Amino acid sequence: MTKRRAILCGYYGMGNGGDEALLASLVDALPPSIEAIALSGNPQQTRKRHNIDAVPRKSTPSVWNALRQADIFIWGGGSLMQDATSALNPLYYGGLMGVAQQLGLTTVAWAQGIGPLNRSLTRWVARECFSGCDLVTVRDRNSAALLQQWDIPFTLAPDPVWNLDSYPPQGLWDVPAPRVAVTLRPHPQLTPSRIDCLARALADFQSATQTCILLIPFQPHQDLKLAETLRDRLPGETHIWHSDDPRELKGVFHSIEFAIGMRLHGLIAAAAEGCRCWGISYDPKVSQLAAELHLPHWELSDLPDDPNTISRAWIDSYANSEPLGDARIRATIDRAGLHRDRLQDLLG
Known part of the structure; x- marks a missing residue:
């Protein structure tokens, strides 16, 4: 059976342990029939760490080619749609989601933490993107309240990293307790x-x-x-x-x-x-x-x-x-x- 391709979009390959944990959780959650391709700041590291394909997140030709060959587009967890760090964040992630929706892909906003959205433009972009998704799940009550205000269906659940398996750490044998x-x-x-x-x-x-x-x-x-x-x-x-x-x-x-x-x-x-x-x-x-x-x-x-x-x-x-x-x-x-x-x- 031919596998469907899913683009996983998040703050991946940027050296942030929390976002790598979200990616690991998302990869674990995908059905076996899905082939995952992550947009990553470090594709080689992402391939090695998560055993999935990856393309450079800032390379327009690579991202466009991946989108054209994909069936599914997933915002993969975290506070992607927020303008507190930078007003460009919602434009980057929202732009990709908008292209995916225009291409007719199945689109998912997964385990999102929405906001802060302090600008009218970024709030409009976020609302448009979430309203066009086939599935929206959020990780906190403030995000749920915003979607409810926008009349967008959603599922509310704790952050998926709660559900991530943990491994005994290396390199702690010589570190004394407590x-x-x-x-x-x-x-x-x-x-x-x-x-x-x-x-x-x-x-x-x-x-x-x-x-x-x-x-x-x-x-x-x-x-x-x-x-x-x-x-x-x-x-x-x-x-x-x-x-x-x-x-x-x-x-x-x-x-x-x-x-x-x-x-x-x-x-x-x-x-x-x-x-x-x-x-x-x-x-x-x-x-x-x-x-x-x-x-x-x-x-x-x-x-x-x-x-x-x-x-x-x-x-x-x-x-x-x-x-x-x-x-x-x-x-x-x-x-x-x-x-x-x-x-x-x-x-x-």
């Missing part, structure tokens, strides 16, 4: 003074708890320098650890006692692996996750300016908080499987 993971990322509101405050708070926390700090750059070309800065400021045993394998990146949290994170998928991985969490939110998607899971967190804009306040809160949470219960984790993982189920219902 371990605390920290996943920070650069942001305009993470100013030098706030970085200094967090470094001093982490140093106090580490001294009080005698823990090994594991700094995990989810997107090394963005996060590594910040991780190195923190490592050089901490008094106790501190390591920087990273894996290009999204299943290992999730699995590392199984051996972590406590996680402090800005990265959305760092917090999802930690919670799914039964780790206690503390969030620092730079984006509504992180705030929504913290609210839904009742995770303690600070908005980055409201981060305390006293390192003692921060360290005391972390120490108390480390000593007294509980992870999500097994029943809650299992229920969330099961509901995250709805993204896969709806996709398979459509594609057969």
